[in-house]
Amino acid sequence: MEDKRDSPVRQFLTTVTHTSAPFITTFVLIHLSAPILANVGGSSLASSTMLLGREYYQTPFAEKALVLGPITAHIVSATLKRLLSSKPSTEPRRWRSPLSVTGYAVALLYLPVHYLTHRVHPAQEAAPILAVGPSELDFEFVKHGLQTWPVRSWLIYGGLTILTVFHMSFGAGIIWSRWMKPLLPTVSIGSAKTRNRLVFGGLALPALTGLYFMSKEPVLTFSSTLTRYTASYLTSSVYRL
Template identity: 30%
Template sequence: MADTGGASAPDSWRNSQAISLHHIDPAPIESPATERDDLLLPDDVIDDEASYTRKDRRFGTAAAPGLSGTGRGAIYYLTRIQKYSSYAMSLFTTLHISNVSLIPAATRSVDASETYLLMTREIYQTSISEPLLVILPFVAHIGSGVALRLLRRAQNVRRYGGAGLWAGQGSHGHTASPWPEMSYISISGYAFTIFYSGHVLMNRLLPLAVEGDSSNVGLAYIAHGFAQHPVVSWLAYIGLIGVGAGHMVWGTAKWLGLAPSTRGWLKPRNKTVSVVVDRKTRRQRRRRWLSVQGTAIVLAALWAVGGLGVVARGGPTSGWLGALYDNLYSKAGL
């Protein structure tokens, strides 16, 4: 009897387990569309190590050959390049704003400010300092930003398949796309690149191409351009100052963790996704937004007080130097 009971016990146990497993309901599996709406991140999401789980570090950072051993992918390193290149450009930006605005605002004279401009040029316009402080950080900042956007798109395509999965209409009637959403910081960065490139072309590259150097180009050259070509000059410099101040302040606030989060303000892409933000959180975000935006306005004002208030009103230059300036502007089609 004991032997028969002992032999039948395992069989009955296996049968009960098979029956119980047979009746287990399958767990729901999220659809790829829902995951796509949740994981398509805008460009302004900081890819900090702390913001990733272990699984995200393995699969969500677009690990490149030679970089996967640390658990950090290409996005991690490109984000750091973009971050620290902006810090490198801050020294040049501080010196340049002092030259073209703060000192002219203090002296109230274009001629008196030219001496200080020539002195500080010896810091950031030498054969060594210009590539290190201006050219290399600018190229690294723009290049890493573009590379990050392309890499995030490649991630989305790899996760959710080819173009066939993106052909449907989104919840707001627009066509779904593997491209990450553009943040306000990214948009202002691309716009600032256009204004900044035009500024460099007119004040640095054009004199080098036509005259062989830019030693004769200074604040008087800017004032001459405002006097002879006021519409183009005002539009160019208002755009440069306004977009540049906003991008630099908001970008720095993002790197320092001071920029208000926009995740609760973004409209959900999927109707099944909802974002609830309480009143206290909204007030905190509003205060942080006002603080960062106020700082951007102060920087723009400091940039404009002497640049647009003094230099732009300095008047045309006469004589051979004025003729040289006219020749340079004519080469640019003005």
């Protein structure tokens, strides 16, 4: 629970942080559903699911309003809340708390690399990338990355997936305590340990096993498209190392 002596500004920032979280959670669940379904249908089903999910989060309006906006609001409000803390009684959770470590690792390290690799770099119109379009940017692109740069790809996908779902788990407990528990005092969402087990076993692990099964499939696309995939990956310094 937040300290009742919090300033109005910090209370507002807390509200922004908490109300932006459901939008991000919805996006994450939709995003992870594709690799999870690869466990039963391979990359074909995963790509179809991903393309369907893009109808929700990748239109010109929806991406800004439902994905990028909430993510930005979440990060900025949480950071400002910490920077504005001056009294021990209103001091937020330590920077080294699980919630903070997972959140800032995702926000500062994994998310920028993932977004640049899968959204910004493939959209470059100059040769040799030639703007890999949404219909071409499916799990064949992901498979090519996993097979060509296996160590760094697995570190990025694995780290992003695991840290994100654990951050969701830690945050769920805080949001529940602040907003829902006063309304439903007899309802429990379990301990942090229980929630961590559930999100790992129900989200992170099946998403990663789905990626593993897809990484064992052949990449089914034209050689010219593979050349563009490679050029897109190599635009990132992470893949040029």
